[in-house]
Amino acid sequence: MTQTTTLPPVLLVGCGNMGGAMLDGWLKEGLAPSFIIDRHRESVPAPHHLVRSPDDVPDDFHPAMIVLATKPQKVDAVMAAIAPFALRAPVLSVLAGRTVAGLSDALADQLPAGSPVPVVIRAMPNTPCSIGQGMTVCYAPPIATPAQRMLCTRLLRAVGDVAWIDHEDQMDMVTAISGSGPAYVFLLAELMEQVGVAGGLPPELARQIARQTVAGAGALMVRSGTDPALLRRNVTSPGGTTQKALEVLMAPDAWPATLATALKAAAHRSRELSGPQPVS
Ligand SMILES: NC(=O)c1ccc[n+]([C@@H]2O[C@H](COP(=O)([O-])OP(=O)(O)OC[C@H]3O[C@@H](n4cnc5c(N)ncnc54)[C@H](OP(=O)(O)O)[C@@H]3O)[C@@H](O)[C@H]2O)c1
Structure with missing residues (x-):
């Protein structure tokens, strides 16, 4: 054909x-x-x-x-x-x-x-x-x-x-988010697996549930077209397990600060590698 x-x-x-x-x-x-x-x-x-x-x-x-x-x-x-x-x-x-x-x-x-x-x-x-x-x-x-x-x-x-x-200089933050971003998501899967094993789960099971959770959550976000903040709230029953974890992760000095610092470091490195930027 x-x-x-x-x-x-x-x-x-x-x-x-x-x-x-x-x-x-x-x-x-x-x-x-x-x-x-x-x-x-x-x-x-x-x-x-x-x-x-x-x-x-x-x-x-x-x-x-x-x-x-x-x-x-x-x-x-x-x-x-x-x-x-x-x-x-x-x-x-x-x-x-x-x-x-x-x-x-x-x-x-x-x-x-x-x-x-x-x-x-x-x-x-x-x-x-x-x-x-x-x-x-x-x-x-x-x-x-x-x-x-x-x-x-x-x-x-x-x-x-x-x-x-x-504006070409926006490419540095783009690089920090979408260019390097898959690595952060893979790291999340790696860390969830490690914590699962440390918490007593069989390694194969820890790997399976960590990977499929990352993959499934990504697919749900894309296919539903729903705001990720709403999807997050949908998993979070008041006083439940997810809320307890999110209180730790979302503390101002936890993920919000760490991720901002990490993305700024990546964007800074992108700028260094690009050399002086032209005026756009
Ligand atoms: N991979 C990513 O995640 C990613 C994401 C965003 C952007 N990029 C960009 O994509 C570009 C390519 O990355 P990559 O990971 O695909 O690199 P890669 O796997 O090394 O592919 C580049 C290919 O080009 C060949 N090549 C280079 N010069 C050649 C020449 N003169 N004649 C014939 N073949 C030649 C290389 O052969 P040799 O190895 O022999 O030189 C190699 O096979 C990079 O500039 C990177 O910044 C990559």
Whole structure:
């Protein structure tokens, strides 16, 4: 059976965890014949092309979007080869800590003087993208067109929810919440399991109930569309067990303070990694 293509061709630079997750989503949607650059991936399904280096992409390939998904420190090595394509198509970067201006300048440095400024759009996805349940937040500079923003949304919607911010410096708090956030939720499952074992539960049972509680609560929140505060109150009978636990967790110096401190630390680190922010 021939699959209908709904997404235009892309040039995907780096197909590891995040690039691979996005590619899986695009393949399910139907992707026009595209080039994927990766040193390790073994294959991509026809009619797509897997190449080992950006130098192996034919000059006459016209992608609708160039997607950068290498590790941030490895992207500079591909700039020279990618720059000519950036004259034909916008660049969508999922690289943590690399600013729009920094990437745009790095591409421009590889182009003849007087070339148009490459359009770079920045996105911060998270690991649930690998199962189509991701959260990606995007920032586009004013030179990006509505059509270019729309194409980013279409590509990223293939792996989860998409939202846009108007100021690039908001990406630091986004990174602290949704980029790093899955780790906090996994930690919650880990800690509940550990406390369960310490409290005398068989380890397998502690693991099962901790994991399924985190997964089930997340699914309930999304599927019901109900405010999490109301869902929390629904579990909390006055004077009951949940209330006793929440009195501990919600004390001002407990979770509210700890989480705020943790998120601020992550956002601060994101800012440090990004270097000076452009004025948006
Ligand atoms: N994973 C996440 O949770 C997450 C979340 C948000 C954002 N991101 C961003 O996503 C980006 C990718 O992360 P990742 O975890 O997917 O990294 P990854 O698994 O290392 O994938 C990158 C892939 O690109 C390949 N590559 C790099 N340079 C290449 C070149 N010149 N030619 C051919 N292949 C090349 C790498 O090969 P080598 O290993 O040989 O270089 C690797 O296979 C990062 O910039 C990260 O900041 C990731």
